[in-house]
Amino acid sequence: MNNEARQVILDSIRGHLAASLPSEPQAFANERPSEPSLPANVCGLFKENLESVAGHCFITTDVADVLRQIITDLRVQRIAISDAPQLAEFGVLPGADDIFNFDVGITTAQAAIAETGTLVLDSSCERNRLVSVVPPVHIAIVPASRICATLADVLAILQSAPELSPVITFITGPSRTADIELTLTIGVHGPKELYVIVDEST
Amino acid sequence: MKVSLFVTCLVDQLWTSIGVSSVEVLRRVGCEVEFDRRQTCCAQPAYNTGYLKEARQVARRFISIFEESNADAIVSPSGSCTAMVHHYEQLFAADPEWLPRARAVAAKTHELSSFLIRVLKVEDVGASWKGRLTWHDACHGLRDLNLKSEPRTLIRNVRGAEFVELEHADACCGFGGTFSVKYPEISVAILDQKIDAIERAGVDAVVSGDASCLMQIGGRLSRKGSNVQTMHLAELLSRR
Amino acid sequence: MNHLSSETFRENARAALADVHLRGALKNATSLFGERRKSAAASLPNWEELRNQARAIKDEVLSHLDKYLEEFVRAAESRGAKIHWARDAAEANAIICGLAAERKARVIVKSKSMTTEETHLNAALEAAGLQVVETDLGEYIIQLADEPPSHIIAPAIHKTRGQVAELFTSELGMPPTDDIAQLTSTARATLRDRFAAADVGISGVNFAIAETGTIVIVENEGNIRLTTSLPRLHIAVMGIEKVIPRFADLDVFLKLLPRSGTGQRLTTYQSFITGTKRHATDEGPDDVHILLLDNGRSRMLAHPVTRQSLACIRCGACLNACPVYQQVGGHAYGSVYPGPIGSVITPQLMGIEKASQLPYASSLCGACREVCPVKIDIPRLLLHLRGEISERKGSAAERLAFKLWARVMMSPALYKMSSLVGRVLQRVMPISRAWTSGRDLRPIESKSFHELWSDE
Numbered sequence: 032m033n034n035e036a037r038q039v040i041l042d043s044i045r046g047h048l049a050a051s052l053p054s055e056p057q058a059f060a061n062e063r064p065s066e067p068s069l070p071a072n073v074c075g076l077f078k079e080n081l082e083s084v085a086g087h088c089f090i091t092t093d094v095a096d097v098l099r100q101i102i103t104d105l106r107v108q109r110i111a112i113s114d115a116p117q118l119a120e121f122g123v124l125p126g127a128d129d130i131f132n133f134d135v136g137i138t139t140a141q142a143a144i145a146e147t148g149t150l151v152l153d154s155s156c157e158r159n160r161l162v163s164v165v166p167p168v169h170i171a172i173v174p175a176s177r178i179c180a181t182l183a184d185v186l187a188i189l190q191s192a193p194e195l196s197p198v199i200t201f202i203t204g205p206s207r208t209a210d211i212e213l214t215l216t217i218g219v220h221g222p223k224e225l226y227v228i229v230d231e232s233t
Numbered sequence: 234m235k236v237s238l239f240v241t242c243l244v245d246q247l248w249t250s251i252g253v254s255s256v257e258v259l260r261r262v263g264c265e266v267e268f269d270r271r272q273t274c275c276a277q278p279a280y281n282t283g284y285l286k287e288a289r290q291v292a293r294r295f296i297s298i299f300e301e302s303n304a305d306a307i308v309s310p311s312g313s314c315t316a317m318v319h320h321y322e323q324l325f326a327a328d329p330e331w332l333p334r335a336r337a338v339a340a341k342t343h344e345l346s347s348f349l350i351r352v353l354k355v356e357d358v359g360a361s362w363k364g365r366l367t368w369h370d371a372c373h374g375l376r377d378l379n380l381k382s383e384p385r386t387l388i389r390n391v392r393g394a395e396f397v398e399l400e401h402a403d404a405c406c407g408f409g410g411t412f413s414v415k416y417p418e419i420s421v422a423i424l425d426q427k428i429d430a431i432e433r434a435g436v437d438a439v440v441s442g443d444a445s446c447l448m449q450i451g452g453r454l455s456r457k458g459s460n461v462q463t464m465h466l467a468e469l470l471s472r473r
Numbered sequence: 474m475n476h477l478s479s480e481t482f483r484e485n486a487r488a489a490l491a492d493v494h495l496r497g498a499l500k501n502a503t504s505l506f507g508e509r510r511k512s513a514a515a516s517l518p519n520w521e522e523l524r525n526q527a528r529a530i531k532d533e534v535l536s537h538l539d540k541y542l543e544e545f546v547r548a549a550e551s552r553g554a555k556i557h558w559a560r561d562a563a564e565a566n567a568i569i570c571g572l573a574a575e576r577k578a579r580v581i582v583k584s585k586s587m588t589t590e591e592t593h594l595n596a597a598l599e600a601a602g603l604q605v606v607e608t609d610l611g612e613y614i615i616q617l618a619d620e621p622p623s624h625i626i627a628p629a630i631h632k633t634r635g636q637v638a639e640l641f642t643s644e645l646g647m648p649p650t651d652d653i654a655q656l657t658s659t660a661r662a663t664l665r666d667r668f669a670a671a672d673v674g675i676s677g678v679n680f681a682i683a684e685t686g687t688i689v690i691v692e693n694e695g696n697i698r699l700t701t702s703l704p705r706l707h708i709a710v711m712g713i714e715k716v717i718p719r720f721a722d723l724d725v726f727l728k729l730l731p732r733s734g735t736g737q738r739l740t741t742y743q744s745f746i747t748g749t750k751r752h753a754t755d756e757g758p759d760d761v762h763i764l765l766l767d768n769g770r771s772r773m774l775a776h777p778v779t780r781q782s783l784a785c786i787r788c789g790a791c792l793n794a795c796p797v798y799q800q801v802g803g804h805a806y807g808s809v810y811p812g813p814i815g816s817v818i819t820p821q822l823m824g825i826e827k828a829s830q831l832p833y834a835s836s837l838c839g840a841c842r843e844v845c846p847v848k849i850d851i852p853r854l855l856l857h858l859r860g861e862i863s864e865r866k867g868s869a870a871e872r873l874a875f876k877l878w879a880r881v882m883m884s885p886a887l888y889k890m891s892s893l894v895g896r897v898l899q900r901v902m903p904i905s906r907a908w909t910s911g912r913d914l915r916p917i918e919s920k921s922f923h924e925l926w927s928d929e
Contacts, residue, residue: 033568036558040713043771044539051775080738131669147739160756164698182739183724189745190720195685197552197750198702198757201743206695208657209735210611210627212634213502216657219610220664221695221742242882245922246892247915252922268926273882279875281837283859283867287879294883323853376839405796409836414907416483416834421911422490422800423836452912 073145073178074229080148084204085217086225088148092232094172098137101170101226107134111166113159115139118172125162136162136222140173140202142188143227146181149203150227153189155196163202169222171202174233234353236264237304239342241314241444242274248444254471255310255345261471262355271298277317280324281410292321293331296338306352307342310467312374312442315344319377344374345467346442350383356390362472363393364437366464369427369450370403371443384442384466391469399439400430408449424453431461438462440469476621479807479819479828486834489801495631499802502630506793509736510844517728527725528848531784534683534716535774541683541716542765548686549763552748557764565766566597569675569708572762573603576706578672582664584690584697585609586677587625587787588710588766590809591822594675605675606667608696610660617644623803623811625789626734631802664696674700674758678711679786680726681763684719687747688763691730691740698742707758709746713765714783726786729846733788769822778857782818784847791841791851797834806831813841817854825858829866832858892921 078088091097098121102110110122111133118137125133138159142151150171154160163169179185189199206221217223236259240252256266276291295318299307309315319342321335349355368388374380388396407413407423414420427450431439439454439461441447451463477485489495514520534541546556559565573581581598583589583605595616598605607616611628615621617640622628629637634651641647647659676697680689688709690697701707717726731737750757773779792798792812803811808819808828816835820828832855841851863872881887896917899905908914920928 033558036560036564039560040558040765040767040771041539041542043767044542044713044774047771047773047775048536048538051777051780084741131665149739154756155751158756160698160702164695164702181724182727183721186721186724190685195687195720195745195747197747197755199745200698201739201745203739203741206741207693208610210609210614210629211632211637211653211656212498213505213627213630214634214653216654219657219661219694219696220608220668220699240922246895246917249918249920249922249925253925270923270926271885273885273888276882279878281856281859282871282875283856283861283863284872284875284879285860287875290879291882372836372838372840376843403840405836405838405840407796407836409838412833412836414904416486416797417907417910418490419486419797419800419834420836423796424911426796426799448915449912452908452914455913456911 073180074175074231076145077143077148077178077229080146081204081227082148084148086148086204086227088227088229090175090229090231092230094228094230094232097228098170098172102135105135105168107168109133109135111136111162113138113157113162115157124158130161130165133166135168135170136166137170137172138163140171140227141177142185143173143178144182144185144201145178147203149182149201151185151189152200152202153196154198154200160198160200163200164221167218167222168224168226169202170226170228172228172230175229175231176233178229234264234306235304236266236348237299237302237307238266238268239272239275239299239307239309239314240268241309241311243444244310247448248465251310251444251465251467254465254467255308257471258345258358258467259308262349262353262358267302267304269298269302275314275317277314278410280317280320285324289324292324292335296321296331296334299338299342300334305341306348307338308345308348309342310345310442310465311444312344312371312378312380313445315342315347316373316377318342344378344380344442346383346387347378347380350386356386358387358390358470360390360470360472361392362469365395365397365435366438366440366469367397367399367431367434367436368402369399369406369439369441369446371441371446372405374442375403380442387466387470388440391472394469397434397436399434401426406446406449408445410445413449420449421453424449428453428457432459436461438464440464440466442466477804477807479823479831482805482807482830482834485805485807486801489805494633495802496800498631498633499799502624502627503793503799506626506735506789510733510790510793513732513736513738517732523725523728524846524848527729527846528784530717530722530725531847534718535714535780535783538713538716538774541718542713544683545681545686545716548684549748550686552686553761554686554748555760555762557762559764559766559768561768562592565592565710565764565768566594568764569594569710570597570601570603572706572708573598573673574601576672578603578706580667580670581605581673581675582608582667582671582700582704583675584677584692584700585612585628586675586710587809588677588712589675590622591768592766594710606664608664608668608700609692610657610694613660613664614640617641621804621809624792625787625810625812631804668699668703671700671704673706673708674704675708675710676700678709678715678763679730680717680723681711681715682718682720682723683716685747687720687745689723690744690746691727691742693741695742698744701744701746702757705758706760706762708762708764710764710766713767713770730786730788733790733844733846773821776857778853779821781849782814782821782854784849785814785818786847788846790844790846794840794844796836796838796840806834813851814849817851817858820858825862825866829862832862889923892917
């Protein structure tokens, strides 16, 4: 696409670099900086960090039961689900035009990060992209075994796939803004509430 | 230990007691002090305003004078001027003749509190001053020379002085060299934050390691009719 | 839009200093952001190591920018993304307008992108008859108000809730309220209609990974996720300096950016987008286009001192730390990039003639360098630019003054004489008058230290 501009820009880059002195040398190591070690209890740490950003976290071996309870407590009618088989009984797969008509979206998560309380959604594994962001409430189920200690761990796992997924989303709590007078408001464009159920049975 | 005093043009013209006190303190801790009367300026004003050719001229003169000294150290009562000498290697980065000479002089050049604490390992110079005081961290001394604990250690050993840590002690006073006169309203707006903190600290004096900051702060304090004194670290340390 | 000009910084600043509301808002914002950044940095014992690593990565990329850009383009294209190159703002805007017009786009949603503000994209889209709406709350507010952003992270920080409420009442017919949650809901409801109807979504890019062709975009509100997943076409706009080499490098940058910008461990959402979807029936846009913008960046590669300007990850930490920004705010700089980083990149991007006051609008305190996650030596850059300006555009009077100054400093005899002259003329010199408007002037001593020493 627009090869002339491409050539001009690349030539400009090369020309200016060639004309200059090199930067003061810095160590460009292949080593990662040393990481502080994390406690073994990744579930507990995940829960603590998620709750610190106003997310709700339940650790359970009976996911269906907790899920039903959350839905009941929310008193909602219209529930959208991703195409994860375990969710089939809980709601409907949204069509192209009605994604804005739901009160709750339920998905699973492909991984999570304990050090930040973050969910990792891989949209090539599950149709979770819109269901996890459009409805004002998002409920996500993540297997305890998929909770990694650190962000670096998750990046490595994501990259170990034969090809990196087209869309990966990290979610850390409900949506928020402080754009007006720096006052924190939870719930802007993304969900206002995030519930995560950690499935200890798998 | 023989010390060559780099008094700075600002102290020389506008605040001689800082120079006099520095000499006194250095002698009190056992140094022989020489003063090369050829010295004028370290070139900071030209360097900071972007007049590099003029800065280099004056810097070369500084280097030529001080490299002749057989003193063990060149000591200055100014963090910013000391930092300027340390920046000579940027001025002469492309000059194979002057770069090593600049580096050699810089290696011997120390700010006063740094010299006392880091070189002489002296923390108590036998000073006394009664009253409540606070310290303003001058920017170049703090960020270029890493002077933070050194002045505080020296002050804490002044008998009779009650030291109070200033809120945002490390916030700029707004001087910034020619900035203070190019953008005087902004300079004073920044300064007023510092003045507010000083007033809240309820002190008799504010001490700093740079005459420029003290002129800025003192100039506003006196305009506002305040009784808070400004004192250079050397002046404080020279008191008995 | 009523942009203030960078060339009238002095007047802009004066007006800002007189604005009590603005100064209060700035004080709150900068001190809050500053404290949060400080705690967030302190909570990572390897913070300094991370900064060094980030800077090393950036230096590596910038020293071989052509190679990494080509690698990024190859990888992204292999995954179905379409790449466009734009030499300057006009070309970027033309390409984007063309893409939108081709789609017969009726509704365009946009998420926050400093790069598109730099090119004045919205004005170009509107001139082409295309409607575009900003979806980031702060950007939406300033779009309604027809103002430029005043802060890199919080663009509407200069507005009180009352001002926002008035705006929403007059522009959106909202019933009057001062409640921030209500204001946010109003914005959300209004923008949801736009999201639902959008044909095109335009976003920025925080990081572009050469190794995988991935673009990474970070946010708190969710509008980026909606902008990049609902419309059929997603256009991502990035400066050419946004490339980083490897996917694994994200760990370093995702630790530094949120902490430096807002004090968060992580912002609520990160989107990692690599090319287009695999199947037509998958969610998301049919087409992903990435626009690479030069607009003066490649020129900055020519000198190691200026090259580091391109390491900036747009966190805004330097703004919050800057005593000048804290007093005058972003609008005074007359640029989409205000504060310390703005003072160095605006003259370089726009040309020194258009922003020659900015490099002098600093006390050189170095607070910015201290907080910069990629260790850009902004004071050094400012001095470099001052050197260029004094050579090319300096005032004749000032040049003469420094020539004389040098003469005096080179000669002990002239130096001695100057103090005699100074003692007499001190009070009437223009420099003194600028000083004494707010401060008392210390008189030149009747005997210099040189003279006292001679007396001894």
